[in-house]
Amino acid sequence: MKKIKLKIMRVWRRRARVRVRFLILAGVMISASLMPAMTKKAEAESCPDLKIVFVRGSGAERWNEQNYLEFKKQIEGKLPDVSYEFLDLDYPAIGIDNLGVAIGAFFGAGESYEFGDSVNKGAQELKRIVNYGCSKTKYVLGGYSQGAMVISKTLPDLNAEKIIYAATFGDPKIYLPEGSGLVPAACHNQNLSDYRAYVPDCRAYQGLLGSYRPYQPESFIGKLGTWCNKYDIFCSSHFSISSHTSYVSDDLYEDASRVIASKVAAAFNVKNKYSSPHDTAILIDSTGSMAWMIEQFRNEALRLANETFEKGGRVALYDYRDLDDPYEPVARCDFETCTAENFAEFLDSIILDGGGDMPESLLSASVNVMNRLRWRRGATKSLVALTDAPFISPDRDGVTMQDVIDLSRRIDPVNIYVITSETVASAHPEIEELTTATDGAVVTDFGSLNLLTDQIMARYDTLPRVEEDLVDPGVAPELQVDEFMDYGESITVKFKNSGNKVIAILNDAILGIADTDFITIGGLNRTIKNELVLIPANDTLKGKKVTLEIPIDGSSDSGGSWATAEVVIIEDNTSIPKAPNAGRV
Numbered sequence: 001m002k003k004i005k006l007k008i009m010r011v012w013r014r015r016a017r018v019r020v021r022f023l024i025l026a027g028v029m030i031s032a033s034l035m036p037a038m039t040k041k042a043e044a045e046s047c048p049d050l051k052i053v054f055v056r057g058s059g060a061e062r063w064n065e066q067n068y069l070e071f072k073k074q075i076e077g078k079l080p081d082v083s084y085e086f087l088d089l090d091y092p093a094i095g096i097d098n099l100g101v102a103i104g105a106f107f108g109a110g111e112s113y114e115f116g117d118s119v120n121k122g123a124q125e126l127k128r129i130v131n132y133g134c135s136k137t138k139y140v141l142g143g144y145s146q147g148a149m150v151i152s153k154t155l156p157d158l159n160a161e162k163i164i165y166a167a168t169f170g171d172p173k174i175y176l177p178e179g180s181g182l183v184p185a186a187c188h189n190q191n192l193s194d195y196r197a198y199v200p201d202c203r204a205y206q207g208l209l210g211s212y213r214p215y216q217p218e219s220f221i222g223k224l225g226t227w228c229n230k231y232d233i234f235c236s237s238h239f240s241i242s243s244h245t246s247y248v249s250d251d252l253y254e255d256a257s258r259v260i261a262s263k264v265a266a267a268f269n270v271k272n273k274y275s276s277p278h279d280t281a282i283l284i285d286s287t288g289s290m291a292w293m294i295e296q297f298r299n300e301a302l303r304l305a306n307e308t309f310e311k312g313g314r315v316a317l318y319d320y321r322d323l324d325d326p327y328e329p330v331a332r333c334d335f336e337t338c339t340a341e342n343f344a345e346f347l348d349s350i351i352l353d354g355g356g357d358m359p360e361s362l363l364s365a366s367v368n369v370m371n372r373l374r375w376r377r378g379a380t381k382s383l384v385a386l387t388d389a390p391f392i393s394p395d396r397d398g399v400t401m402q403d404v405i406d407l408s409r410r411i412d413p414v415n416i417y418v419i420t421s422e423t424v425a426s427a428h429p430e431i432e433e434l435t436t437a438t439d440g441a442v443v444t445d446f447g448s449l450n451l452l453t454d455q456i457m458a459r460y461d462t463l464p465r466v467e468e469d470l471v472d473p474g475v476a477p478e479l480q481v482d483e484f485m486d487y488g489e490s491i492t493v494k495f496k497n498s499g500n501k502v503i504a505i506l507n508d509a510i511l512g513i514a515d516t517d518f519i520t521i522g523g524l525n526r527t528i529k530n531e532l533v534l535i536p537a538n539d540t541l542k543g544k545k546v547t548l549e550i551p552i553d554g555s556s557d558s559g560g561s562w563a564t565a566e567v568v569i570i571e572d573n574t575s576i577p578k579a580p581n582a583g584r585v
Contacts, residue, residue: 045133045134046085046134047133047134047136047137048082048083048084048085048137049082049083049084049136049137049138049268050079050082050083050084050085050137050138050139050140050164050264050268051084051085051086051087051129051133051134051137051138051139051140052072052075052084052085052086052087052139052140052141052142053086053087053089053126053129053130053139053140053141053142054067054068054071054072054086054087054088054089054141054142054143054144054147055089055091055093055122055126055141055142055143055144055146055147055148055150055151056068056088056089056093056143056144056146056147057093057144057145057146057147057170058093058094058095058115058118058145058146059093059094059095060093062088062090062093063088065088066248067144067169067247067248067253068088070247070248070253071142071144071253071256071257072086073253074253074254074256074257075140075257075260075261077257078257078258078260078261078273078274079261079264079273080261080264080265080268080270080271080272080273081270081271081273082264082268082270087129089122089125089126089129089147089150090125091118091121091122091125091126091150092114092117092118092121092122093118093122093146093147094114094115094117094118094146114509115146115507115508115509116507116508116509118146119146119149119150119153119508122146122147122150122154123150123153123154123157126141126150126151126154126158127154127157127158130158130159130162130163131157131158131159131162137162138162138163138164138264138267138268139162139163139164140163140164140165140166140167140260140263140264141163141165141166141167142166142167142168142169142256143166143167143168143169143171144169144170144247145169145170145171145172145234145244146172148168148169148170148171148172148173148174148226149171149172149173149209151166151168151171152168152171152173152174152212152215153173153212155216155217155220155224156217160217160219160220160223163220163223164223164260164263164264164267165223165224165225165259165260165263165264166220166223166224166225167197167224167225167226167227167256167259167260168224168225168226168227169226169227169228169247169252169253169256170227170228170229170232170234170235170244170247171207171226171228171234171235172207172208172209172234172235173206173207173209173210173211173212173215174199174204174206174207174211174215174226174228174235175205175206175207175211175212175213175214175215176193176196176199176204176205176206176215177191177193177205178190178191178192178193178196179201179202179203179204179205179237180205184202184203184205186199186202186203186204186466187202187203189405189406189409189466192465192466193215193216194216194221194222194224195215195216195220195224195225195226196225196226196465196466197225197226197227197255197256197259197462197465198225198226198227198228198252198255198462198463198464198465199226199227199228199235199236199465199466200230200463200464200466200467201228201230201231201236201237201238201466201467202466202467203236203237203473204228204235204236204237205237207234207235208233208234208235208503208505208510208535208542209234209505209508209510223263225256225259227247227252227255227256229243229244229246229247229250229252230243230467231243231540232244233503233542237473237476237541237542238473238540238541238542239501239537239538239539239540239541239542240540252463255462255463257274258274258276258460258461258462259460259462261273261274261460262274262458262460272458274460275311275457275460276378276379276380276459276460276461277311277312277313277314277376277378277379277380277461278308278311278313278314278379278380278381278382278456278457278459279313279314279316279335279373279375279376279379279380279381279382280304280305280308280313280314280315280316280381280382280383280384280456281315281316281317281318281369281370281373281382281383281384281414282301282304282305282315282316282317282318282384282386283318283319283320283329283362283365283366283369283383283384283385283386284297284317284318284319284320284350284385284386284387285319285320285321285360285362285385285386285387285388285389286319286320286321286330286350286351286352286353286354287321287322287352287353287354287360287388287389288352288353288354289388289389290352290386290387290388291352293386293387293388293419293421293446294350294352294386296446296449297386297419297446297449298347300449300450300452300453301347302343302344302347303450303453304384304452304453304456304457305338305340305343306340306343307453307457308457309339309340310340311457313379314335314338314376314379315333315335315338315343316331316333316334316335316338316369316373317331317332317333317338317343317346317347318330318331318332318365318369319332319350320360320361320362320364320365320368321353321354321360321361322354322359322360322361322396323361323364323395323396323397324396325354327354328365328368329365329368329369331372332346332347332349332350333346334372334373334374335373335374335375335376336374358389358390359389359390359391359392360387360389360390360391360392361391361392361395361396361397362385362387362391362395362418363391363392363393363394363395363399363400363401363403363404364395364396364397364399365385366383366385366404366407366416367399367403367404367407369383370383370407370408370411370414371407375411375412375414377412378461379461380415380456380459380460380461381411381412381413381414381415381461382414382415382416382417382440382456382459383408383414383415383416383417383440384417384419384452384456385416385417385418385419386419386420387418387419387420387424388420388421388424389420389424390424390427390428390430390431391430391431391434393430401430401433401434404416404434404438405434405437405438408437408438409438409464412461412464413438413439413464414438415438415439415440415456415459416434416435416438416440417435417440417441417442417443417452417456418431418434418435418440418442418443419443419444419446419449419452420442420443420444421444422444422445425442425444441455473540473541474538474540474541476536476541476542476543476544477497477498477499477500477536477537477538477541477542477543478497478498478499478536478543478544479495479496479497479498479499479502479534479535479536479543479544479546480495480496480497480546481493481494481495481534481546481548482494482495482496484548486550486553488524488526488553489522489523489524489526490520490521490522490523490524491520491521491524491532491550492518492519492520493518493519493521493532493534493548494517494518495517495518495534495546496517497517497536498536498543499536499537499538499541499543500515500537500538500539501513501514501515501536501537501538502514502515502519502534502535502536502537503533503534503535503537503542504519504521504532504533504534505532505533505534505535506521506530506531506532506533507530507531513537519534524550526552526553527552528552529549529550529551529552530549530550531547531548531549531550532547532548532550533545533546533547533548534546534547534548
């Protein structure tokens with residue numbers, strides 16, 4: 001924390017008048033007039049098996065907003081056979097209406113205090129519905145922008161046993177620790193948060209309004225997912241307003257609906273009606289010692305292939321040995337030539353021969369097969385390897401386990417499953433490391449191979465959790481406060497900004513974006529400590545925020561005067577806003 005003494009100018013009966021051009025942030029601020037407050041109507045409570053509650057963004061009209069309608073549409077078409085109803089949470093979802101101001105401040109900042117109150121009312125209503133509603137009803141939660149804040153703020157107070165899944169979209173309070181640092185772990189697909197469902201920006205760290213920590217309470221492990229569009233100004237490191245308003249057009253609700261449908265089916269122990277197409281490649285070690293293993297695997301391989309074909313999927317079959325034999329992977333049939341009618345014939349055509357030293361060239365074979373096949377976009381992708389030997393890394397042609405993992409992730413990913421003996425798996429933990437890193441599994445119980453087929457067929461395609469960081473994003477802009485002028489009910493802040501824009505946030509409410517080197521904010525309530533956050537930005541990136549704690553004004557000047565006051569400026573990108581409506585730390 002850095003304390004800077006700034007000269008404060010107090011002026012009697014005077015208000016600063018400055019021209020500020022501003023943009024409006026959809027999701028937290030809107031340009032449409034606020035709807036008149038609606039009288040709450042008592043709703044007869046029904047108790048279906050499932051209630052799906054959506055919490056809309058700022059200024060959105062209840063029951064009639066595109067994010068709610070799309071969320072409902074995508075989930076409704078995939079729900080299994082349970083009784084259900086949808087609910088658009090009854091809370092203010094406050095927006096900002098002062099858009100006619102061309103001279104003076106951004107907005108009458110007094111309105112901003114309603115934002116925190118809106119979030120708190122949403123949290124109270126959500127808690128009432130879940131904790132004190134139907135005792136046997138289960139809940140799915142979804143929230144966009146301000147609505148996502150309501151969910152992430154309320155999670156620690158909700159009865160997790162009644163929640164099947166909670167999904168947040170464009171959350172201004174997101175927290176992803178793997179996105180911090182000069183070279184974030186997320187940029188290497190490492191240490192990804194369990195709840196990171198789709199956040200392609202590997203530098204996404206915390207939201208525009210700070211972060212709730214912990215973002216995922218322990219009771220919600222496996223029950224929470226967050227979606228943040230690639231350049232969303234509210235939850236990524238980038239500066240795109242249009243990305244924040246594109247969750248419908250970019251099919252992110254469709255992506256989430258697949259996860260939700262699967263979670264609901266599992267919670268009620270019923271069949272999941274939704275099934276995405278599958279691309280499944282089977283890769284068999286064809287060295288001489290594999291006869292017993294192929295015999296035990298044959299029937300299950302046929303079932304896996306037939307179920308894949310029945311659901312509109314595709315199958316490929318390859319075998320491999322060792323590069324020293326020499327023997328490169330042989331395509332018995334690929335996605336274009338394998339059919340339900342000829343798969344058994346191709347499986348029987350594999351000739352067992354060769355071998356020698358224990359490790360085989362599984363890594364090189366996996367890269368070879370993944371590169372040769374034409375994987376379909378939107379299909380669930382699996383590579384099933386059958387072997388009685390470990391792999392060597394790096395392989396004899398230099399391919400490493402990390403090369404296989406990286407290629408798998410680039411493709412979508414390709415989930416790698418390895419079927420082997422318990423002896424091999426226990427002696428070589430790197431096999432499990434490979435499958436875990438590609439979201440696959442190791443199978444050692446040949447009596448339960450049917451469970452592997454069930455697991456593969458139950459999976460659904462989703463967007464990659466994070467994209468590789470292949471482009472240097474450039475240097476993030478910086479901001480330095482030069483002068484702070486206090487006029488009582490309004491303040492003016494002058495600054496130097498290496499970017500070309502600055503985002504102004506007062507007590508968790510986003511006021512707007514200026515392209516000037518000073519801003520004036522009016523309508524301040526000086527009986528409380530206000531917190532003003534300034535975030536520098538350029539056309540693509542946001543920089544480190546600067547937080548000013550504006551002190552309570554207890555003075556009553558009788559005329560224009562100069563005074564010196566101590567204003568605390570916090571320059572810490574990891575700090576969490578301390579305003580009353582900023583949520584818990």
